[in-house]
Amino acid sequence: MAKKPETVGLDRSDHAPRRGFPWGVIVAFILIVIASLAAWLFQRQIGKALAPKPTELPPPPGQTGGSLPPGVLYQDNFDTPDSVKDWDIFNDGTISAALNNGRLEVGVKALTDTGGWSGLNFTFTDFKLDVDATKIDGPDDNGIMVIFRVADKQNYDRFDISSDGYYALSKVRNGVPTIISNFPITPNPAIKTGTDTNHITVVARGGTYTFTVNGMPLKLCTSTDPNAKPIWDQTGKCLGGTLVDSWQDADLTKGKIGLGAQAFVPRSGDQTTQAAIAKIAFDNLVIKTPDTP
Numbered sequence: 001m002a003k004k005p006e007t008v009g010l011d012r013s014d015h016a017p018r019r020g021f022p023w024g025v026i027v028a029f030i031l032i033v034i035a036s037l038a039a040w041l042f043q044r045q046i047g048k049a050l051a052p053k054p055t056e057l058p059p060p061p062g063q064t065g066g067s068l069p070p071g072v073l074y075q076d077n078f079d080t081p082d083s084v085k086d087w088d089i090f091n092d093g094t095i096s097a098a099l100n101n102g103r104l105e106v107g108v109k110a111l112t113d114t115g116g117w118s119g120l121n122f123t124f125t126d127f128k129l130d131v132d133a134t135k136i137d138g139p140d141d142n143g144i145m146v147i148f149r150v151a152d153k154q155n156y157d158r159f160d161i162s163s164d165g166y167y168a169l170s171k172v173r174n175g176v177p178t179i180i181s182n183f184p185i186t187p188n189p190a191i192k193t194g195t196d197t198n199h200i201t202v203v204a205r206g207g208t209y210t211f212t213v214n215g216m217p218l219k220l221c222t223s224t225d226p227n228a229k230p231i232w233d234q235t236g237k238c239l240g241g242t243l244v245d246s247w248q249d250a251d252l253t254k255g256k257i258g259l260g261a262q263a264f265v266p267r268s269g270d271q272t273t274q275a276a277i278a279k280i281a282f283d284n285l286v287i288k289t290p291d292t293p
Contacts, residue, residue, distance in 0.1 A: 057256060060122040060287065071292030073127060074120070076285045078104050088119045088258075100281075107137065107279035108263035114276055117147050117260025124148075125254045126205050130286045133161075133259075134197040137279035140164035143262025144280050146202050148209075150256035157252065159202055159211055160262060165191045167218055169211070169247060180247060181220035184232040190216035205290045207250035219243045257287065 062073035076083050079102045087104065089097050095116030096107045108114050133144045140163035150156040154175040161167045165187025169180040190213045192198050201212040211218045221238035223230045230241025237243075263278035 057121050057123045060124060062288075071289045072286065073124065073289065074122060074285075074287040076104075078102055078283060078285075086121055088121070090118075103134075103281040103283045104259060104285075105136070105279060105281045106259060106261045108261050108276060110263060110276045111265070112276060113262075113264050115143060115145065115260060115262035117145055117258035119147070119150060119256045119258040121256065123254055124204075124257055124287065126290050127203070127257075128288045128290045128292065129200075129202045129204075129257065130284070130288075131200050131259065131282055132197050132284045133200055134281045134283075135163040135195050135279070136281050138263060138277040139266065140193060141264055141266075142278040142280070143260075143264075144198070144200070145258070145260035145262055146200055147258035147260060148202060148204060148255065149252035150258060151252055155252060156255065156258075157209070157249070159200075161191050161198060161200065161213055163193055163195075165189075165193050167191065167211070167213065169220055169222075171249065171251075173251065179229070180249075181222050182229075182231060184221075184236065185234055186232075186236070188213075188218065190214050190218065203290055207248055207253070209247045209249070210245065217245060219245060220247055222247060259285075 060073040062068040062071075068075065074086075076086065078099055081099070083099055083104070087097065087099075089099065091098065094108065094110045094114060096105075097116075097118035098105055098107075104118060106116065106118055108116060127148075129146065129148070131146070135142065135144070142163050143160040144162065146159045148157050148159070155173055157169075157171045159167070159169050162183075166183040167188060168183045171178050171180060187193070192214065199214050203210045203212075211220075220243070221230045221232050221241050222244055223241035228240050231239050233239055259280075259282045261278040261280040263276035265276045266274065
């Protein structure tokens with residue numbers, strides 16, 4: 001009888017095969033450790049990169065075929081409740097913005113130097129802004145603010161006048177404020193003081209900006225050196241910088257516009273109040289293209 005052939009496998013050894021060193025596991029562990037360390041070190045940058053980008057606001061009505069006069073991008077006398085839909089209206093207990101008596105009122109009451117503004121929820125490129133501003137509460141040592149080129153809360157430009165006759169220009173980039181042209185030592189005769197109304201004009205044309213109060217252009221004391229801090233002297237000369245008619249800056253080419261108030265804690269000798277108080281009323285706002293008469 002023929003013997004039935006035995007099935008033969010590929011491995012006939014009597015011992016289990018040798019296992020290689022687990023390099024793959026070790027390499028994977030090292031990569032996990034490196035990735036975790038990198039995530040911890042760069043968590044702020046990663047979070048910023050992954051954060052949802054803010055939705056750009058729509059263009060103003062005059063740019064989308066609205067029923068405004070030719071060249072007018074936006075206008076508001078704050079006489080109707082419809083203004084509420086265009087502006088940031090709020091009250092957080094320290095800063096407030098509200099429509100009252102046919103005007104937009106921005107108020108501050110705080111224990112430290114504090115400012116805030118109401119934003120107009122449209123995106124503007126080039127523009128000419130005209131607005132009337134009146135102090136209705138607080139000392140004359142204040143700030144009446146026009147905010148422009150607002151990309152977000154960390155990036156914008158700011159022009160201030162005060163109810164005691166001064167003015168300044170500054171910017172904020174990545175949350176860091178920088179003074180472009182500081183308050184002069186002496187008040188400017190173009191600016192009305194106390195509770196008198198001031199007419200403010202800001203023109204933005206590309207990266208060039210000019211500022212006018214009550215029809216009088218204001219010069220700026222600036223420097224192209226980022227490390228310089230030019231100041232005014234008693235005679236109106238610009239020390240450490242140059243007197244210019246306009247500010248040149250190409251960082252921001254579009255953004256929101258805002259109107260606001262800055263309050264300062266009274267300095268020594270001022271017994272009016274111990275809080276930082278300011279309330280500014282804005283009216284007769286017109287925003288046009290720069291070349292519109």
